[in-house]
Amino acid sequence: MKKTPIDCKFVDEAINEMHIADLSKATIREVKAIAAKAEALSGIEYIKMEMGVPGLPPSAVGVKAEIEALQNGVASLYPDINGLPELKQEASKFVKAFIDVDINPEGCVPVTGSMQGTYASFMVCSQCDEKKNTILFIDPGFPVQKQQLSVMGEKYETFDVYNYRGEKLRPKLESYLSQGNISAIIYSNPNNPSWVCLKEEELKVIGELATQYDIIVLEDLAYFAMDFRTDLSVPYQAPYQPTVAHYTDNYILLISGSKAFSYAGQRIGVSCISNSLYNRVYPGFAKRFGNVSFGSAFIHRVLYALSSGVSHSAQYAMAAMLKAANEGKYNFLKDVSIYGERARKLKEIFLRHGFHIVYDKDLDEPVADGFYFTIGYPGMTGGQLMKELMYYGVSAISLDTTGSNQEGLRACTSFIKDHQYDQLEERMQLFETNNPII
Numbered sequence: 001m002k003k004t005p006i007d008c009k010f011v012d013e014a015i016n017e018m019h020i021a022d023l024s025k026a027t028i029r030e031v032k033a034i035a036a037k038a039e040a041l042s043g044i045e046y047i048k049m050e051m052g053v054p055g056l057p058p059s060a061v062g063v064k065a066e067i068e069a070l071q072n073g074v075a076s077l078y079p080d081i082n083g084l085p086e087l088k089q090e091a092s093k094f095v096k097a098f099i100d101v102d103i104n105p106e107g108c109v110p111v112t113g114s115m116q117g118t119y120a121s122f123m124v125c126s127q128c129d130e131k132k133n134t135i136l137f138i139d140p141g142f143p144v145q146k147q148q149l150s151v152m153g154e155k156y157e158t159f160d161v162y163n164y165r166g167e168k169l170r171p172k173l174e175s176y177l178s179q180g181n182i183s184a185i186i187y188s189n190p191n192n193p194s195w196v197c198l199k200e201e202e203l204k205v206i207g208e209l210a211t212q213y214d215i216i217v218l219e220d221l222a223y224f225a226m227d228f229r230t231d232l233s234v235p236y237q238a239p240y241q242p243t244v245a246h247y248t249d250n251y252i253l254l255i256s257g258s259k260a261f262s263y264a265g266q267r268i269g270v271s272c273i274s275n276s277l278y279n280r281v282y283p284g285f286a287k288r289f290g291n292v293s294f295g296s297a298f299i300h301r302v303l304y305a306l307s308s309g310v311s312h313s314a315q316y317a318m319a320a321m322l323k324a325a326n327e328g329k330y331n332f333l334k335d336v337s338i339y340g341e342r343a344r345k346l347k348e349i350f351l352r353h354g355f356h357i358v359y360d361k362d363l364d365e366p367v368a369d370g371f372y373f374t375i376g377y378p379g380m381t382g383g384q385l386m387k388e389l390m391y392y393g394v395s396a397i398s399l400d401t402t403g404s405n406q407e408g409l410r411a412c413t414s415f416i417k418d419h420q421y422d423q424l425e426e427r428m429q430l431f432e433t434n435n436p437i438i
């Protein structure tokens, strides 16, 4: 038995205790629990890269506004079901300032995090046309969104974008859309877990096909403008966050407070529905929602039923953060650019010790350094690599759980501390020695 930084018996005991038959299918929470247990048993610190939680303090602008709102008594009042007017205004300005898209304040709808935004979107999109009963995922993706559909009893299809970048994307998408059962397409950009960023030409294809087949695009911008290869931080000035909104009118942009503003705990985001989609009345709505527009079905039927709006004070926080960003007083991307710096250093260590980046390119360009990156090791499946790295005090999740067909792991940079680069270097040196590449 090779000597590893964490005694194998501790890791094996932690895994056995969780009763996990196939480690490659372990959820983020299970991996976190195994790492915590092995850390406690061994007394050796883990380099934790499994959770996608912001590792930074919350935006001070948001906290201040929220405290003031609470002191002004908003906690006793139900928030407007359409959303706080100031937030709707600022969200409309934000999409203009940072994406160069015109969406009326009416269509900018506060939600309790993007999670609620996708849940509500799935519910409404699934009712537009009874023949269109399936959501298409451009994977890899965020597993909980598929869980949302399972909870609703709705269908989905998925493909791994790995082999379908650039011009290969159109025929692949058409092979699904031409079946006539797809109501909406969803993807995140930048992507969780691969940090792939779809290029303009790919977004154009998605947009054109959405119009041609009359389907809705759910563009998940949870990692808004965090492609640090380009400075997207200056309001009302190019370059902007790339978007499908420039190529179709059938879209919802899901903007989250969680990562860009480190505001995950307050569960706040804004779902921005295009002007034409907001006003459209789909015949399929009559049965469940009545004769209402898409926007009204989203807000007055679904959101009203789900949570009757969004925490009042969190809406004040989000309004203040967006306002400060719109006015150029608060460069929110500067706060989170640390994730990119961490990814660059971590990737360099892994690459030097025989690892490779699994999702390595956006067409001809290396992927950006950001919140996540993907790693593989020759001759190991994602599940094997995940278990092996546990013995070296490194925890990350297998790509298996994300709709990816590739062998490897997703590593998240958010919890990395400064002293851990040396730790990782030392441990990966040993890993390489113990696992020679043949």
Ligand SMILES: Cc1ncc(COP(=O)(O)O)c(C=O)c1O
Pocket: 052, 112, 113, 114, 115, 116, 142, 188, 192, 220, 222, 255, 256, 257, 258, 264, 268, 269
């Ligand atoms: C791609 C993606 N979408 C949505 C979310 C959830 O966002 P929120 O916290 O706004 O619900 C996450 C969080 O990890 C994510 O990675």
